[in-house]
Amino acid sequence: MTLTIQPRSAWGQYVSLDSDLYEMANHPPRPSLNPDWSPVMGVFIHHRGPGSADLPDETACRLDIAIVFLAHAQGSDYFGDIAYNWLICPHGNVYTGRGYERGEANYGKGPKIEGYGRNEGFYSICALMRSDNTATVEMLQAYRDLIHHLRFVGDNGSRLTGDRIYPHQYEYPETECPGNLLMYAQPGSTIDPAAPWTGLADIDVFAAQRWVNATYTGVADGYVRCPENGRTGWPTVFSLTQGLQHELGISPTVQNFGPGTFAAVKNRGRLPSVETNENLLRIFNGALWCKGYFASPDQRYWSVRSQSSLIQLYADAGLSYESMSLTMWPHVCRGLLRMDQFRLIPQGDVTIQRVQQRLNSRYVAGVGIPAMILVPCDGVYTRDVQQGFMMGLQYELGLAVSSINGNFGPATQAALKGRGSGRLVGDLRYLFRAACYFNSPTPGPNGQLIYRPDDIGTDDDTASHRGWLRAFQTFCQLPATVTNDYGTWAQLLISTGDAERTVAGCDCVKEITAVRGQALRSAGYQIVGRYLDEDVPADDPRYLGKALKPSEPQTILDAGLRFFPLFQYYGRVLSNFTYAKGLSHGQIATDKAAGYRIPAGSCLYFAVDYDALDVDIDSNIKPYFQGVREGIRQRGDRYRYGVYGSRHVCSRISHEVDAQYSMVAAMSWGYSGNLGFPMPENWSFNQVKEFDFQSGWGLDNNVWRDAGDLGVSSLSG
Numbered sequence: 001m002t003l004t005i006q007p008r009s010a011w012g013q014y015v016s017l018d019s020d021l022y023e024m025a026n027h028p029p030r031p032s033l034n035p036d037w038s039p040v041m042g043v044f045i046h047h048r049g050p051g052s053a054d055l056p057d058e059t060a061c062r063l064d065i066a067i068v069f070l071a072h073a074q075g076s077d078y079f080g081d082i083a084y085n086w087l088i089c090p091h092g093n094v095y096t097g098r099g100y101e102r103g104e105a106n107y108g109k110g111p112k113i114e115g116y117g118r119n120e121g122f123y124s125i126c127a128l129m130r131s132d133n134t135a136t137v138e139m140l141q142a143y144r145d146l147i148h149h150l151r152f153v154g155d156n157g158s159r160l161t162g163d164r165i166y167p168h169q170y171e172y173p174e175t176e177c178p179g180n181l182l183m184y185a186q187p188g189s190t191i192d193p194a195a196p197w198t199g200l201a202d203i204d205v206f207a208a209q210r211w212v213n214a215t216y217t218g219v220a221d222g223y224v225r226c227p228e229n230g231r232t233g234w235p236t237v238f239s240l241t242q243g244l245q246h247e248l249g250i251s252p253t254v255q256n257f258g259p260g261t262f263a264a265v266k267n268r269g270r271l272p273s274v275e276t277n278e279n280l281l282r283i284f285n286g287a288l289w290c291k292g293y294f295a296s297p298d299q300r301y302w303s304v305r306s307q308s309s310l311i312q313l314y315a316d317a318g319l320s321y322e323s324m325s326l327t328m329w330p331h332v333c334r335g336l337l338r339m340d341q342f343r344l345i346p347q348g349d350v351t352i353q354r355v356q357q358r359l360n361s362r363y364v365a366g367v368g369i370p371a372m373i374l375v376p377c378d379g380v381y382t383r384d385v386q387q388g389f390m391m392g393l394q395y396e397l398g399l400a401v402s403s404i405n406g407n408f409g410p411a412t413q414a415a416l417k418g419r420g421s422g423r424l425v426g427d428l429r430y431l432f433r434a435a436c437y438f439n440s441p442t443p444g445p446n447g448q449l450i451y452r453p454d455d456i457g458t459d460d461d462t463a464s465h466r467g468w469l470r471a472f473q474t475f476c477q478l479p480a481t482v483t484n485d486y487g488t489w490a491q492l493l494i495s496t497g498d499a500e501r502t503v504a505g506c507d508c509v510k511e512i513t514a515v516r517g518q519a520l521r522s523a524g525y526q527i528v529g530r531y532l533d534e535d536v537p538a539d540d541p542r543y544l545g546k547a548l549k550p551s552e553p554q555t556i557l558d559a560g561l562r563f564f565p566l567f568q569y570y571g572r573v574l575s576n577f578t579y580a581k582g583l584s585h586g587q588i589a590t591d592k593a594a595g596y597r598i599p600a601g602s603c604l605y606f607a608v609d610y611d612a613l614d615v616d617i618d619s620n621i622k623p624y625f626q627g628v629r630e631g632i633r634q635r636g637d638r639y640r641y642g643v644y645g646s647r648h649v650c651s652r653i654s655h656e657v658d659a660q661y662s663m664v665a666a667m668s669w670g671y672s673g674n675l676g677f678p679m680p681e682n683w684s685f686n687q688v689k690e691f692d693f694q695s696g697w698g699l700d701n702n703v704w705r706d707a708g709d710l711g712v713s714s715l716s717g
Helices: 058-073 137-152 203-216 234-247 259-268 278-291 304-316 321-336 350-366 383-396 410-417 426-438 463-475 486-493 514-522 552-558 579-595 614-634 647-657
Strands: 042-046 086-088 094-096 122-127 164-167 442-444 447-449 505-507 527-531 562-567 603-607 640-645 662-664 683-694 697-704
Touching: 042 137, 058 094, 086 137, 094 137, 122 137, 203 234, 203 278, 234 259, 234 278, 259 321, 278 304, 278 321, 304 321, 321 350, 350 383, 350 426, 383 410, 383 426, 410 486, 426 463, 426 486, 442 463, 447 463, 463 486, 505 683, 514 552, 514 683, 527 552, 527 697, 552 562, 562 579, 579 603, 579 614, 603 614, 614 640, 614 647, 640 647, 647 662
Parallel strands: 042 122, 042 164, 086 122, 505 527, 527 562, 562 603, 603 640, 640 662, 662 683
Antiparallel strands: 086 094, 442 447, 505 697, 683 697
């Protein structure tokens, strides 16, 4: 961060030479005559007042500051100088006002804050913008940099300030200052250097947030206030939903658009274009703004722009406003008041979006499946899309509409083994091929194979479709039938695939004794996963005794089995994953493996046993595995390391931190990281079923890939 603070002379030159105040304007600020000055609390945020400011260049900005100075210095309210400590222009330049000396802009007559006067304990920072203006990115970045400077650098290390950020209007309702900066004038906003930089907020979302809180706080039973920060999110749409419920006579209100709200919207039977309730129009306009569509700036009215955006929203969701506007309005209203997106997002796929729109058009609007809601149409395959896709599939398989629930249950499985495994045409064929696309790409004989979008919409048995299907079945270790058999359907639809398929691998927490080893071998198992250590002591109530026993590795081998080593210390929450812990775990796992005489070159699997999102992977999971890698290296680089987790976690850690092999947590089929993500290229074990192999002895079945990790087949001397 490089911060340049312009001196007073930068704007002082625009004070007339004939003015008695010219010399003051062009010299460093004088100490205040008021001795009460200890700016340890934080900052107040200001703007220039009502109206609009047109400041196209720095000359205009500096002249504006000179005007402020003359108005303040010639009056009696500000002790003869400009009231603000610093001023920031729309171009991101910071100008000295009173500087590190006491300012007089924060309404000093107001109530003290934590024992400090508003001018005594706080700096004041004024934006060169007025009420009709909005902040620029450059201005916000300058605010952030200046606040960081005041907290950690200050006046050569002195006069540092604290972490409070207040708007001028805080406990001062007589002013609307700082205008549209209000949504930034709070801790945790983008101008707070202690928070992530998030850029510009949305003034129309901010207006909706302020209105819904002001209207329903203390009025709607059960109402929960949303943040007033100009950023959409679940709390905001939940608050708008509660406002809707209150207007429709539902009490108490709840943060969910459920069947009761759906029925109330349906029973009202009015589209926004004919709605007469001003509060409902505010809710619908606010929801459009939150969804990223243009709506009426004056949210009391349903404008031409509001109507145009609503028509576009219908189209984006795969619906026709002209033919189904009123019948689909309850569904669209629910979609408005959710965080689902109906427009293609930057990382979205247009082919997936077309499938999503078709799901809505055929199964929500056309068939009218009672349990189905509009799926997002953002081009990303998510849990909600999976649910809608399964409902559409259940309908095409012939399940009664009233029984459709989106679950991969016995009735669906039976239908897939029957009708689903026959010749596919029409919509059922479309869904099978769409599922192929969702699982694309897949490794083929000559590199990655991407399923061709053109193959989704045709009944032709194309060579490209057959080639992809053969490659997928081979990669997933399925019989290469090149047909829509049950095993292939299952593998396309759910991370476990056919959980009842015959497998050669397993893992468990119980010791493999000679008797158990023979039982596994007799049942057809060839390899078993066992833990190198346990993260709690034997006297802890959570202790499972899951670590390998000293002689157990040889016992496993004597039974004609192989084994693969697992390592998991508290792997179920984000905070358990740091570089330091990875470093320690890599060292511990190496020491334990060597103690069991596991040969050099073997792969040790480290567990991520929860649904880690991309943000988690970036912030914690990757650093953890970087630590694992370094920990193993510091112990002589004796072993390779693998990853256990969702498909997405395994793929990212393998590609970005060089994990040798992947063990997929496929039983967690509801994990977002297992939905819409193909199997990692380096998968060796796919954990598909948990069951009791014998009384008191549970196993997890693992598909063991022929071309994967060979496991441990001998011990070192």
